[in-house]
Amino acid sequence: MPDRHRLPQPLNRRTALHGLAAGAAVIAFDPLARTWVTAAGHPAPATGRTTTGGPFADVPPLDGTLVTDPAALAADADDFGHSVHRTPAAILRPGSVADVVTMIRFCNDQGIQVAARGQGHATNGQAQVDGGLIVETATLNAIGPVRAQQGAGTGTVTVQAGAVWSAVVHATLAQGLTPPVFTDYLELSVGGTLSVGGLGGQTHLYGAQVDNVTQLQVVTGAGELLTCSATRRPDLFRAVLAGLGQCAVIVSATLRLVTAPVTVRHFLLPYTDLATFLDDQRLLAEDDRFAYVEGEVVPDAAGAFTGYVLEAVAYGPPAGPEPDDTALLAGLRYDTSGAVTAETLDYFDFLNRLAAGVAALEQAGLWSWAHPWLNLLLPGDSAATLARTLLDGIAGQDTGPGGVVLIYPLVSDRLRTPLLRMPADPVPYLLAVLWTMDPADQAAVQARAAANAAAYETVRVAGGTQYPVGTIAMSPADWRAQYGRSWPEFAAAKQRYDPNRLLAPGQHVFTP
Numbered sequence: 001m002p003d004r005h006r007l008p009q010p011l012n013r014r015t016a017l018h019g020l021a022a023g024a025a026v027i028a029f030d031p032l033a034r035t036w037v038t039a040a041g042h043p044a045p046a047t048g049r050t051t052t053g054g055p056f057a058d059v060p061p062l063d064g065t066l067v068t069d070p071a072a073l074a075a076d077a078d079d080f081g082h083s084v085h086r087t088p089a090a091i092l093r094p095g096s097v098a099d100v101v102t103m104i105r106f107c108n109d110q111g112i113q114v115a116a117r118g119q120g121h122a123t124n125g126q127a128q129v130d131g132g133l134i135v136e137t138a139t140l141n142a143i144g145p146v147r148a149q150q151g152a153g154t155g156t157v158t159v160q161a162g163a164v165w166s167a168v169v170h171a172t173l174a175q176g177l178t179p180p181v182f183t184d185y186l187e188l189s190v191g192g193t194l195s196v197g198g199l200g201g202q203t204h205l206y207g208a209q210v211d212n213v214t215q216l217q218v219v220t221g222a223g224e225l226l227t228c229s230a231t232r233r234p235d236l237f238r239a240v241l242a243g244l245g246q247c248a249v250i251v252s253a254t255l256r257l258v259t260a261p262v263t264v265r266h267f268l269l270p271y272t273d274l275a276t277f278l279d280d281q282r283l284l285a286e287d288d289r290f291a292y293v294e295g296e297v298v299p300d301a302a303g304a305f306t307g308y309v310l311e312a313v314a315y316g317p318p319a320g321p322e323p324d325d326t327a328l329l330a331g332l333r334y335d336t337s338g339a340v341t342a343e344t345l346d347y348f349d350f351l352n353r354l355a356a357g358v359a360a361l362e363q364a365g366l367w368s369w370a371h372p373w374l375n376l377l378l379p380g381d382s383a384a385t386l387a388r389t390l391l392d393g394i395a396g397q398d399t400g401p402g403g404v405v406l407i408y409p410l411v412s413d414r415l416r417t418p419l420l421r422m423p424a425d426p427v428p429y430l431l432a433v434l435w436t437m438d439p440a441d442q443a444a445v446q447a448r449a450a451a452n453a454a455a456y457e458t459v460r461v462a463g464g465t466q467y468p469v470g471t472i473a474m475s476p477a478d479w480r481a482q483y484g485r486s487w488p489e490f491a492a493a494k495q496r497y498d499p500n501r502l503l504a505p506g507q508h509v510f511t512p
């Protein structure tokens, strides 16, 4: 770590930054008081600390803005979980990639920790940093151009990390192409989902979003702007994809594209037996007749999680053949007397299916409720037993407004990113309990977080892992167990690319 008491070399130029909000103009950092200083010579309001009048390190010139106004800091001291709050000292809204380089180098000199923040939809403070610098990537949101491979129905697009997936797919659909894999919700940043993995109903066919990246441009924790891919600096590429922001901030990614369908055939198939439901999901994951396979577990009137709905989607032309319902449903053992849905949807409307529900939750003030989510990856061979135990453990409990329980299969052969840790099983299952709770009842939220930790332990002992987007307190030993045989390479990359351990402290992977 750098010596926090070392005075920095004075920079040549003292400059106010472009476009700063009045009253929040950061021009310098006081390394003795550990505080940012505004143009008026006062400490920046964020810290509330008094400066000693010691020598200040000028903040270098930026194309974007560095802000410290309390409202902005409070917003970045929160996330979709709404239960962890760490207040940063300043926020960079970069006007260029060069700004990210400049500020990460500056933070290295001063020993200031840094976290990238996309849409802040992590749930447990993962994108927060106490007293450090947040790099909001939303201003780095350029997309394209889309490069179509003539006649092949494939292509690539290079997008900046702050772009959200809804904007990316809008741009690619104009060329008849699409990223192959989507998260259920599209308003997440590319950088944010590539840092965790990016799982969706198409993962059984195409892997995770991280498996569909051909190149990255990143700023390492040491402040180097580097390009990496499977063949160029492959160690860095492997350390950044699903790397929880530990080694570098992603500034842009080149994404693989495939032919988009115009419409899709969407099925909801009810089941009354967990083992049959999971077996049919596995069948569909392995025979590729559907482009998308997910599933939901629903409670009965008494609150027991004993209803199962398999969701499967076949892509129509030009991505696939004209859907034939009889062929698609052949051999499936769903309850034909239950509520079966079969409908044709516009492709984008299908991808964007959560938007209307999210708008309703926002309007009702429920989107800002606490979300102590639990996301576990179960070994396929014990998925039925583990899922039964976990579901029985939450029987009678309300997952809250908009809260759902999801379970769906993945195919290990198509998951090739080392840091996206999967159980050693050909068909692992994602089990996600997406709780929504009143944030006023913090005792209940904390109790849920503790129950999540216990559920994780049950799964870990059985050879499972967690998908690290939820709310599970992880010790350094837990992280080692999570990364297993990938740990030594991950730790070596951290040492190489973020030697001062500045990046993403909120994940607690390398910092207790």
Ligand SMILES: Cc1cc2nc3c(=O)[nH]c(=O)nc-3n(C[C@H](O)[C@H](O)[C@H](O)COP(=O)(O)OP(=O)(O)OC[C@H]3O[C@@H](n4cnc5c(N)ncnc54)[C@H](O)[C@@H]3O)c2cc1C
Binding pocket: 079, 080, 115, 116, 117, 118, 119, 120, 121, 122, 123, 126, 127, 128, 137, 161, 162, 182, 183, 184, 185, 188, 189, 190, 191, 192, 193, 195, 196, 197, 198, 199, 200, 244, 245, 246, 248, 249, 250, 251, 469, 504, 507
């Ligand atoms: C409603 C909803 C639905 C979801 N559905 C799915 C789903 O279907 N599948 C799925 O896989 N996930 C899903 N998620 C989880 C989501 O993918 C992750 O929480 C993701 O990290 C959120 O992206 P973000 O832009 O909000 O990232 P943030 O919350 O801002 O950041 C998350 C982490 O990534 C790091 N990070 C962010 N940007 C960068 C960058 N440019 N470079 C390096 N590190 C960075 C942060 O420092 C932090 O550690 C869902 C989340 C929500 C809220």
